[in-house]
Amino acid sequence: MNEKDKGEFIIPMIVIALSILLYANTYTFKFTTYQKANPQMWPRGILVLLILTSLILIGKMLFSKTGGHTNEEKRKPKIRWHSLLGGVLVLLLYIFLMKYLGYIIATLLFTCCAMLLLGNRNKSQLFVGPILVTAFIFFVFTYAMYVPLPKGIWIFRAFSLMFQ
Amino acid sequence: MDLFWLGLKTAVQPYYLLMAFIGAFLGVAFGAIPGINAIIGVALLIPLTISLDPIAAFILLGAVYTGGAVGGAFPAILFKIPGAPEAAATTFDGYPLAQKGQAGKAIGMALFASTTGGMFGVLVLSFLSPQLAKIALSFSAQEYFAFALVGLTIIVAIGESMLKAIISGLLGLLLATVGIDKLTTAERFTFGFKPIFGGFEFVSIIIGVFAVGEVLEKVQSQEPGTLTTKEKVSTKLPSLKEVLECKWTLLRSYIIGTIIGILPGVGATTASFFGYSEAVRFSKHPEKFGTGVLEGVAACESADNAAVGGALVPLLTLGIPGSATTAVMVGGLLIHGIIPGPLLFAEQTKFVYTFFSGMFIAQITMLICGIIGVRFFVKILNWPYSVLGPVILVLCVIGGFAMRNNYFDMWMVLVFGIIGYYMNRYEYPFAPLIIGLVLGDLVETSFRRTLILQDYRFLPIFTRPLSGAILIFAILALFYPLFRKYYVKKIIERRKKD
Numbered sequence: 001m002n003e004k005d006k007g008e009f010i011i012p013m014i015v016i017a018l019s020i021l022l023y024a025n026t027y028t029f030k031f032t033t034y035q036k037a038n039p040q041m042w043p044r045g046i047l048v049l050l051i052l053t054s055l056i057l058i059g060k061m062l063f064s065k066t067g068g069h070t071n072e073e074k075r076k077p078k079i080r081w082h083s084l085l086g087g088v089l090v091l092l093l094y095i096f097l098m099k100y101l102g103y104i105i106a107t108l109l110f111t112c113c114a115m116l117l118l119g120n121r122n123k124s125q126l127f128v129g130p131i132l133v134t135a136f137i138f139f140v141f142t143y144a145m146y147v148p149l150p151k152g153i154w155i156f157r158a159f160s161l162m163f164q
Numbered sequence: 165m166d167l168f169w170l171g172l173k174t175a176v177q178p179y180y181l182l183m184a185f186i187g188a189f190l191g192v193a194f195g196a197i198p199g200i201n202a203i204i205g206v207a208l209l210i211p212l213t214i215s216l217d218p219i220a221a222f223i224l225l226g227a228v229y230t231g232g233a234v235g236g237a238f239p240a241i242l243f244k245i246p247g248a249p250e251a252a253a254t255t256f257d258g259y260p261l262a263q264k265g266q267a268g269k270a271i272g273m274a275l276f277a278s279t280t281g282g283m284f285g286v287l288v289l290s291f292l293s294p295q296l297a298k299i300a301l302s303f304s305a306q307e308y309f310a311f312a313l314v315g316l317t318i319i320v321a322i323g324e325s326m327l328k329a330i331i332s333g334l335l336g337l338l339l340a341t342v343g344i345d346k347l348t349t350a351e352r353f354t355f356g357f358k359p360i361f362g363g364f365e366f367v368s369i370i371i372g373v374f375a376v377g378e379v380l381e382k383v384q385s386q387e388p389g390t391l392t393t394k395e396k397v398s399t400k401l402p403s404l405k406e407v408l409e410c411k412w413t414l415l416r417s418y419i420i421g422t423i424i425g426i427l428p429g430v431g432a433t434t435a436s437f438f439g440y441s442e443a444v445r446f447s448k449h450p451e452k453f454g455t456g457v458l459e460g461v462a463a464c465e466s467a468d469n470a471a472v473g474g475a476l477v478p479l480l481t482l483g484i485p486g487s488a489t490t491a492v493m494v495g496g497l498l499i500h501g502i503i504p505g506p507l508l509f510a511e512q513t514k515f516v517y518t519f520f521s522g523m524f525i526a527q528i529t530m531l532i533c534g535i536i537g538v539r540f541f542v543k544i545l546n547w548p549y550s551v552l553g554p555v556i557l558v559l560c561v562i563g564g565f566a567m568r569n570n571y572f573d574m575w576m577v578l579v580f581g582i583i584g585y586y587m588n589r590y591e592y593p594f595a596p597l598i599i600g601l602v603l604g605d606l607v608e609t610s611f612r613r614t615l616i617l618q619d620y621r622f623l624p625i626f627t628r629p630l631s632g633a634i635l636i637f638a639i640l641a642l643f644y645p646l647f648r649k650y651y652v653k654k655i656i657e658r659r660k661k662d
Binding site for chain 1: 347561620
C-alpha cells in the first residue's frame with residue numbers, strides 16, 4: 001500500500017461512503033404516486049452503480065503494479081499543500097468578503113493576492129494588474145451586460161456606489 | 165434554402181457580425197493558450213451572454229467553439245505544444261515546417277483548411293439537421309431514452325481510464341437528480357436547503373470544474389507557463405497551386421471530420437488523427453509525412469474544424485450533445501430559455517437558421533482574425549500565467565454570481581472548483597460529469613415515462629423497431645471507443661517509429 005499512491009484510493013472511497021449515505025437518504029423521499037417508477041428508483045440505480053464501479057476501481061488499483069496509473073511516467077509530483085490551501089483560502093475569503101466589501105475592493109485585494117500566490121513578484125504588475133482586471137470586469141458586467149455586482153455594506157457600499 | 169438565406173440576412177447585420185468577430189477572436193485566443201481551451205472559453209463566456217439576445221449569444225459561443233479549434237494549431241506549429249487536444253496531430257507536420265522557417269505558411273494552411281472544413285461542416289449541419297429534426301418529432305419516450313443512452317456512451321470514450329470516466333459520468337447523473345422530482349414533486353437530496361430545490365446551477369458547475377480546477381492546479385504546481393519565440397510570424401495563405409495539390413486530402417478530411425463529429429463520443433481529436441492517417445494512407449509519398457508537408461497540416465486541421473459543425477447536429481436535432489464543448493453549450497442555450505431538440509426547428513426557426521448562417525460567417529471571421537491577429541496571439545503565449553490565472557478566477561466567481569445574482573452560486577463555483585482540481589489531479593475526466601449532468605434529466609424522465617407507459621415492462625423498449633435499432637447503435641457506440649483507442653495508439657506508435 002505504501003508504494004502506491006494513496007491519493008488514488010481516496011476518491012473511490014469517498015464516492016462509496018457518500019453513495020451509502022445518499023442511498024440511506026433515498027428512504028426519506030416523500031411521494032404518493034407511481035409505485036415502481038418512483039423518485040427513488042433512478043438515484044438508487046446510479047448509487048449502486050457508483051459503489052460497484054468504485055469497488056472495481058479500488059480492486060484494479062490494488063492488484064495493478066502501477067497503483068492504478070496507466071503509465072509510471074505520468075505519475076504527478078506531490079501536491080504542494082501550502083500553495084493549494086493558500087489558493088483555496090484566498091478564493092474562499094474573496095467570496096466571503098465580497099458580500100461585505102463589495103466587488104471592487106474585494107477584487108482588488110484578491111487579484112493582488114492571487115498574483116502573489118502564482119509567483120508574480122513584479123511590483124508594477126502587482127500594482128497595475130489588479131486595477132486593470134477589476135476595472136475591466138466591472139465595466140463589462142455593469143455597463144455592457146447590465147449585471148449588478150455586489151456592492152458590500154456600510155462605507156464599502158457607499159464606495160461602490162461612487163462608481164455606479 | 166429560403167430559410168437559410170433569411171437567416172443569412174439576419175446574421176449579416178452589424179451586431180451579429182460583431183459577435184461573430186468577437187467570438188472568433190476570443191476562440192482563437194483561448195485555443196492558442198495551452199491550458200485554456202474552447203471548453204473553458206465557452207464556460208467562461210456563458211454568464212457574459214445573459215444580456216445578449218439568444219441569437220447573438222449563440223453566434224458568439226459558436227464562434228468561440230470554432231475559433232478554439234483553430235487556435236490550438238498556433239502553439240502546435242510554433243512550439244510543438246498543442247493548445248488544445250485536437251491540435252496534437254498538427255504538430256506532426258506543423259512543427260517541422262516551423263523549424264524550416266515556414267511557420268507562417270503552416271499557420272496559413274491551418275487557417276485555410278480550418279475555414280473551409282468549418283464551412284463544409286456548417287453546410288452539412290444546415291441541410292441535415294432540419295431533416296433529422298422532422299424525423300425526431302415522431303419520437304416517443306422510448307426513442308428519447310434510447311438516444312439519451314447513445315449520448316451517454318460518449319462517457320466511455322473520454323479519458324484514459326474507462327472506470328474513472330464512468331464514475332465521473334455517474335456523478336453527473338447523480339447531480340442531475342438533486343432537486344424536486346418532475347414526475348412526483350418529491351424532494352431529492354436537498355436536505356431542506358432551498359437554493360438547490362430547483363437543482364444545481366448548471367453553469368456554476370461547468371465553470372467550477374473546468375476553469376477553477378485548472379487554475380488551482382497551476383497555483384499548486386507553480387508552473388511558469390509561458391512560451392516565447394524570437395521568430396516574427398506572419399500568416400501566408402496557401403497559393404492556388406498548393407490548395408489544388410491538397411484538394412483530395414482536404415475533401416476527404418471534410419467528409420471524415422463531419423461524419424466523426426456527428427457520431428456521439430468521437431469528437432474533433434479523433435477526426436484530426438483520422439484525417440491525418442487517411443491522408444498518409446492515400447498519399448503517393450507517405451514517407452514525406454512528419455517531415456513538414458503542408459498536406460499533413462491540411463489533413464488534420466480541415467477534419468478538426470469540420471467536426472465542429474458535425475457535433476452540433478445531434479445537439480440541435482435531438483438535444484443530445486455530441487462532444488464535451490457542445491455539452492457546455494447546452495448551458496448557454498438553457499439560460500436563454502432555448503431547449504435544444506426537434507421542436508427547436510418548429511418553434512425557433514429564425515434562431516436556428518440565423519445561427520447556421522452565423523456559424524458560416526464565423527468561419528470567415530475566424531480566418532480574418534487568424535491572419536490579422538497572428539502576431540497578437542503569439543504575444544498572448546508570452547503572458548505570464550500569474551496575470552491570466554487571477555483574471556480567470558475573478559471571471560469564474562463573478563460569472564457564477566451573475567447567473568442568478570445569488571451568492572450561493574459563487575460558493576458552488578468554489579466547491580466544484582475543488583472537486584474539479586481533485587478530478588484533474590487523479591485523472592477523472594470532466595466531460596463525462598458534464599454530459600451526465602446534461603443528459604441526466606432526459607434519460608431519467610424518458611426512462612420512467614416509458615416504464616409507466618409500458619406498465620412497468622422493460623421489453624417494449626427493445627422490441628419497438630426504432631428504439632431497438634437505436635439501442636443496437638448505442639451498443640456499437642459503446643464498443644467503438646475501444647477500437648478507436650487501439651487505432652489512435654497504433655498511429656502514434658507508427659509515427660514514433662518513423
